[in-house]
Each structure stands twice: as structure tokens, then as C-alpha cells.
Amino acid sequence: MKQLLQEIKGCTICENYLEPRPVVEASANSKIIIIGQAPGTRVHNTGIPWNDPSGRQLRKWLNVTDEQFYDTSLFGIVPMGFCYPGKGKSGDLPPRKECAPQWHQLLWDKMPNVELILLIGMYAQNYYLKDKAKRTLTETVNNYETYLPKYFTLPHPSPRNRFWLTKNPWFEKFVIPELQNRVHKILT
Numbered sequence: 001m002k003q004l005l006q007e008i009k010g011c012t013i014c015e016n017y018l019e020p021r022p023v024v025e026a027s028a029n030s031k032i033i034i035i036g037q038a039p040g041t042r043v044h045n046t047g048i049p050w051n052d053p054s055g056r057q058l059r060k061w062l063n064v065t066d067e068q069f070y071d072t073s074l075f076g077i078v079p080m081g082f083c084y085p086g087k088g089k090s091g092d093l094p095p096r097k098e099c100a101p102q103w104h105q106l107l108w109d110k111m112p113n114v115e116l117i118l119l120i121g122m123y124a125q126n127y128y129l130k131d132k133a134k135r136t137l138t139e140t141v142n143n144y145e146t147y148l149p150k151y152f153t154l155p156h157p158s159p160r161n162r163f164w165l166t167k168n169p170w171f172e173k174f175v176i177p178e179l180q181n182r183v184h185k186i187l188t
Helices: 002-009 041-046 053-062 099-109 122-132 137-142 159-167 170-187
Strands: 032-035 075-077 116-120 151-154
Touching: 002 099, 032 170, 053 159, 053 170, 116 122, 116 170, 122 137, 122 151, 137 151, 137 170, 151 170
Parallel strands: 032 075, 032 116, 116 151
Antiparallel strands: none
16 A cells, blocks of 8 residues: 555656646555545645645534544545646636546555545546436435445535535535444444
């Protein structure tokens, strides 16, 4: 696993499109895998995954401490794109498409203890659920039970999604408690 992580962190597959600085954290013992989109600018600059307001919100949703979240024997953090994709018109660009096909299966092969995979956002959900993903992110998240016990579908915890959270109060009322319950059972 250490060698594979070194290879990923040295990856330059996307260097013709952006400044490579892959961000990934995992171990052979990781129990819960977090698959988000791609690092933002703060994460790109620090090299620490989910080291931003989105990460604080995600840890709140999971009801875990920073220490638990960054303990790779508990959580593996494997984004769809390992490098910051750059700025778009209304936020960051989509994750580069090279990373997941190049590296994800190699990582899964080295993590036999995974009990749950969190699919955060449409890019992760569409890639992993394929034709089982619903028409919209809202429908996919609202039907999270369909994908259990392997996958748990979530919206992105970005502060930009405040409107979505306000419009969909069922998420924090019903989905988050189920997420916290499952995470707690796995971690204890």
C-alpha cells in the first residue's frame, strides 16, 4: 500500500491540463472510504484532504473528530480526481477523468477491510452506481438505502449547497442520523 500511495502521489498523468499535486489518504486497514470530487484550492495548497469548510461539514455529518477522520485505519480518502482541477465559471472544474480508472481499483485491491463507501456528489455516484444512479443527485441521495450496505450516497458538503439543504430538510432529519449510526457501528 505504501508503494502504491507513493506512486499515486507522484502521478503526473494530468500534467498537460493542470498542476499535479495528488491528494489521497488510505491504508490497508481503512474501513470507510470517502470518494468526493477533487481537492479544492486550500487542499491543493496544504495537501491535507477535506481541510476546508466542506471538510468541517462532512465531519459534522459523520459525527467524527478530526483525529478519527484523519486516521487512515478508519477512513480512506480517495477522490475521483486527485488533483485540483482548476476554477470554472461557478466553482471548481469537474475532476479529471484519468484518476479513477487509473488508480481506484488498485487501491481497492489493497483495502480488504472496507465496510462502507461514501459517494459524495454526482461524479462519484455516476461513476460507481452507473445506471443505478437516479436522474438527479437529489433522487439518488433520497434513495440512499437502495445502495446499502456497500455505498452511502451524499450531496457535497460545500457551503455552496446551503440552498439544497434548505430545500431538502429530509436529508438532515432522516439521512444524516442513519449515516451517523452506520459510521458509529463501523468505528466501534
